[in-house]
Amino acid sequence: MPYSYLVAARYRVFSVRVAAVSALTPSFVRVTLTGDALADFSAVGLDQRIKVVLPIPGHGFTDLPDGDDWYGAWRALPDAERNPLRTYTVRSFRPDARELDIDFVAHGDTGPASRWVSSCRVGDELRIVGPAVPSSPAELPSGAAEFAPGSATRILLAGDETAAPAICAILEALDVATVGHVFIEVPTDADRLPVTAPAGVEVRWIARNGASHGVRMTDQVCAWASEAVSVPAGVAGASRAAVELADVDVDEQVLWDVPTVAEERPVYAWIAGEAGCVKELRRHLVRGVGLDRRQVAFMGYWRHGKAEH
Ligand SMILES: Cc1cc2nc3c(=O)[nH]c(=O)nc-3n(C[C@H](O)[C@H](O)[C@H](O)COP(=O)(O)OP(=O)(O)OC[C@H]3O[C@@H](n4cnc5c(N)ncnc54)[C@H](O)[C@@H]3O)c2cc1C
Numbered sequence: 001m002p003y004s005y006l007v008a009a010r011y012r013v014f015s016v017r018v019a020a021v022s023a024l025t026p027s028f029v030r031v032t033l034t035g036d037a038l039a040d041f042s043a044v045g046l047d048q049r050i051k052v053v054l055p056i057p058g059h060g061f062t063d064l065p066d067g068d069d070w071y072g073a074w075r076a077l078p079d080a081e082r083n084p085l086r087t088y089t090v091r092s093f094r095p096d097a098r099e100l101d102i103d104f105v106a107h108g109d110t111g112p113a114s115r116w117v118s119s120c121r122v123g124d125e126l127r128i129v130g131p132a133v134p135s136s137p138a139e140l141p142s143g144a145a146e147f148a149p150g151s152a153t154r155i156l157l158a159g160d161e162t163a164a165p166a167i168c169a170i171l172e173a174l175d176v177a178t179v180g181h182v183f184i185e186v187p188t189d190a191d192r193l194p195v196t197a198p199a200g201v202e203v204r205w206i207a208r209n210g211a212s213h214g215v216r217m218t219d220q221v222c223a224w225a226s227e228a229v230s231v232p233a234g235v236a237g238a239s240r241a242a243v244e245l246a247d248v249d250v251d252e253q254v255l256w257d258v259p260t261v262a263e264e265r266p267v268y269a270w271i272a273g274e275a276g277c278v279k280e281l282r283r284h285l286v287r288g289v290g291l292d293r294r295q296v297a298f299m300g301y302w303r304h305g306k307a308e309h
Pocket of ligand 1: 049086087088089090102103104105106107110111112113114115161162163165166300301302303304305306307308309
């Protein structure tokens with residue numbers, strides 16, 4: 001079927017309940033969700049994102065329509081009935097058991113998602129919004145995953161703790177022949193997570209241990225990139241002079257600079273985390289080191305001092 005006849009996957013609201021809660025480390029809580037509705041959930045793996053719909057204390061959940069209208073309907077609700085929505089990664093999905101894991105960063109009482117995860121119990125209700133299994137061959141299988149290395153033979157993955165679930169899911173899905181480097185900044189030494197990666201991929205967990213957010217990771221990623229760009233197998237031909245980089249005010253805008261066309265590229269980089277830190281890395285890598293931005297996905301996952309909505 002010609003691509004132009006394909007339509008985007010249907011998004012729908014899935015009613016689920018908490019099947020298990022486990023504290024993986026001091027900062028990560030894994031919540032396993034289950035429910036018959038998940039029989040219709042379309043998992044693409046990698047960094048697939050979903051919306052988590054959080055209950056309003058004393059109210060619970062307001063029903064939302066399935067399909068393209070769900071977001072407009074949600075926006076039109078009165079404040080008291082509009083459930084908070086937050087974006088999370090599908091850490092893993094087990095279709096046979098109808099179980100979906102989300103690894104939440106517990107960052108205290110400051111936001112509805114973090115607050116919910118610190119008190120959720122087995123049996124609690126939750127809703128998620130995500131793609132449904134295609135109902136006809138005319139539907140694209142799914143969306144909402146950005147990792148797209150194309151023909152790249154070397155990868156860089158970098159992110160803070162909010163990106164760790166996506167990075168771990170990507171690592172587990174990589175071809176065994178992949179080579180590359182991974183930098184994951186987490187709050188403390190005790191927050192390193194076990195992860196399986198191809199033998200040629202070096203995974204470096206960087207503990208902040210009280211340092212400012214992103215500084216240690218930025219230093220290490222920039223050092224890596226300076227070296228990678230200078231070798232012929234690296235980012236050949238990237239020209240600093242040719243780089244145009246629109247400024248993004250992360251206080252006002254979402255930083256989401258992701259290449260839309262799958263370029264032929266020797267290196268592919270995927271960078272996500274706190275928006276100010278991702279912006280800083282983007283400036284260093286594109287303007288400073290000369291990394292071609294068509295080879296890099298830069299994604300602000302959250303913003304210091306700002307709620308998601
Ligand atoms: C595509 C995508 C995938 C994501 N995947 C995950 C995931 O798998 N796991 C995960 O934990 N997060 C993930 N995030 C990040 C998550 O959506 C945000 O951290 C979100 O703001 C948390 O919502 P909240 O209700 O706890 O806080 P909000 O109400 O959004 O924010 C309240 C306050 O908390 C601060 N804040 C938000 N997040 C953090 C944090 N992590 N540490 C410290 N302060 C914070 C904000 O700056 C604000 O001041 C993802 C984001 C995106 C865009």
